[in-house]
Amino acid sequence: MSAASPLLRPRDGDALRAELRRVAALGGVPVLFGGEIHEDTLLISEYYGLRTAGLRGLAVRSSSGLGGASMVAGRPLAVADYRNASSITHDYDGPVLSEGIRSVLAVPVLVDGQARAMLYGAYRTGAPFGGRAADLVVESARRLSEEFRIRDEVDRRLRMRDAQSAGGQVSDEQIREVHAELRLLAVTAPPPLQDRLRALADTLSGTGTEPGAGPGAATLAPRELDVLAQVALGCTNAEAAQRLSLKPETVKSYLRSAATKLGTRTRYESVSKARRLHLIP
Incomplete structure (x- = not known):
């Protein structure tokens, strides 16, 4: 085990x-x-x-x-x-x-x-x-x-995070992949696990650690973060939709609402701003 x-x-x-x-x-x-x-x-x-x-x-x-x-x-x-x-x-x-x-x-x-x-x-x-x-x-x-x-899968991914904390060589891209996969697992996990999986994803992104991320900072809904996490990996809207079991139109809608909250104009600006706010790694 x-x-x-x-x-x-x-x-x-x-x-x-x-x-x-x-x-x-x-x-x-x-x-x-x-x-x-x-x-x-x-x-x-x-x-x-x-x-x-x-x-x-x-x-x-x-x-x-x-x-x-x-x-x-x-x-x-x-x-x-x-x-x-x-x-x-x-x-x-x-x-x-x-x-x-x-x-x-x-x-x-x-x-x-x-x-x-x-x-x-x-x-x-x-x-x-x-x-x-x-x-x-x-x-x-x-x-x-x-x-x-x-x-088991979450434990495996957390060991990757722990390796980085211990001085191991884990790239930012690997951390982003782990973060996106944790949020993806939360989509299909039994209800008692969903919040814990998202909380673990938040620890990887360092949510709330940005100096400007206090009261009034952008707050994204879980599904908006799910979509941005997939886009941050380079997924197209269609690929993000398939991974998250959503329709492509729904993915676009989440991206638009995230952009409105973040004050951005493109999906890539949204990813960049979300990273600066430590909403995603």
Whole structure:
């Protein structure tokens, strides 16, 4: 896992726990648990609806049990009768059966094709685990996959910034690329991450550090900054529109409104003025 950023990278387990609670609330699933994978071992750290302590902190090895098999296969696996299932090993029968669990679904959280975490949903009845409940667990795994991927990418880009702070050779152009990519990631990121991504982009641009950037200085909307960041990289309006999932006419509109606020006449003057005000790097 990537090194944590104190600003962006909250504990991944907290995001996992939030998804378990979401499934419990929307799907009425009585037992939910999961955790992060460290090397080839899953550590169950988050849970909902457990009656015993057997599954709490349990270490599940790859290829062992239903979760280990799902981890290796990289896809959801389920059994409707855990006690008698012949398709899995029974290394963890003690803690599973002590919970009265009979029907189980295990879903891996994949990041770049590798299992990063596991989610489990379970019933204490023999009804197959499927329908809306199964869809919710799979959807939660996908949401976590995207969130972890974005966090990893941001961590990678922050390491570039840290290299510059430590005296490494990182060019202004690289900083501008990182800034533009952070703002681009914010466009498609889950809502809880959007503000943090934009805040990180602002740290790269040094927003507010210009002596003349006090009260009365130009304030651009997030989308205006998104467009200017792409233009600053040399993108045409059409290219900026494609990257930001906007129409070219919308990009032009944002550029016009930014120019009005900045008191500039061309897109290049707008980029130059925005840089002087430390709105973009």
